[in-house]
Amino acid sequence: MYSNANELKDLCDRSGKKIWQVAIEVESEYNETTIDEIRQKIKENIDIMRQACNKTLKKEIPSISGLTSGMAKKIFSYMGKDNAIFSKEILKSVAYSLSCFEVNTSMGKIVAAPTAGSCGILPGCLFMLAEKINAVDDDLINAFITAAAIGTIIEKNATLSGAEGGCQAECGSASAMAAAAMTEMLGGSVEQCLHAGSMAITNVMGQICDPIAGLVEIPCAKRNAIGVVNAILCADMALAGIECFVPFDEVIVAMYEVGKALPATLRETGIGGLAGTPTGVAARRKIFGE
Numbered sequence: 001m002y003s004n005a006n007e008l009k010d011l012c013d014r015s016g017k018k019i020w021q022v023a024i025e026v027e028s029e030y031n032e033t034t035i036d037e038i039r040q041k042i043k044e045n046i047d048i049m050r051q052a053c054n055k056t057l058k059k060e061i062p063s064i065s066g067l068t069s070g071m072a073k074k075i076f077s078y079m080g081k082d083n084a085i086f087s088k089e090i091l092k093s094v095a096y097s098l099s100c101f102e103v104n105t106s107m108g109k110i111v112a113a114p115t116a117g118s119c120g121i122l123p124g125c126l127f128m129l130a131e132k133i134n135a136v137d138d139d140l141i142n143a144f145i146t147a148a149a150i151g152t153i154i155e156k157n158a159t160l161s162g163a164e165g166g167c168q169a170e171c172g173s174a175s176a177m178a179a180a181a182m183t184e185m186l187g188g189s190v191e192q193c194l195h196a197g198s199m200a201i202t203n204v205m206g207q208i209c210d211p212i213a214g215l216v217e218i219p220c221a222k223r224n225a226i227g228v229v230n231a232i233l234c235a236d237m238a239l240a241g242i243e244c245f246v247p248f249d250e251v252i253v254a255m256y257e258v259g260k261a262l263p264a265t266l267r268e269t270g271i272g273g274l275a276g277t278p279t280g281v282a283a284r285r286k287i288f289g290e
Helices: 005-015 019-031 035-055 071-078 088-105 121-132 137-157 167-185 190-202 220-239 248-261 278-288
Strands: none
Touching (some): 005 019, 005 137, 005 190, 005 248, 019 137, 019 167, 035 088, 035 137, 071 088, 088 121, 088 220, 121 137, 121 220, 137 167, 137 190, 137 248, 167 220, 190 220
């Protein structure tokens, strides 16, 4: 069993195994289930994610509140154009993440990864990369296991809740999970995976949670998009040999302390930040008739 990144790395180093191999063995033993059963459950979740990541690429589905819709379709149509700054792969990741998010806001079926508000980041990144490198299903399952291991460590030592730790705890954690998983998919070492995850968190340290009208839509959707770009960049930096100055476990503790220091108005209450602007207040009154 492992409770932090140092313990996970030690288990990997002593066994010569990757993060996903150690994580699934620990999960199997802890929950008294077989590795095959775990992998099958993950595959089922991946199928749900894949459907969500493709559902609104060509068809707009408005959210229940009417605040958001059509973003995935717009980015998907835009990618590959001559004036696009980002590569087609990055924009595809963003389109996938926004589609998944739009399925969530329209009350469709998604997988919280690790939360509903950050549901598009992890699948958006991993589906794109799997397509780019022609990864098989088993490789994708392994990547999601690695991501789960990182998320578990964050949950044990900090929080994944925007209400408790701000958006850094939701989209930041999802971005860290994706960064570490992509790094391992591309042959990175355990240490590089942890550096990628650490950098992803540090890049959004202090990010508040300020949903307009208290609904997980705005600015959450765009933060899913930036979470994707953050994860991809951090994976590339780690693979290039760039290290995070502060170790993963210390980064997570710092993130938790920052989250606790945020005032309640900036932790998913729909009061401060963008939610407290005249536009945000007007949107709340229009939706709820206040």
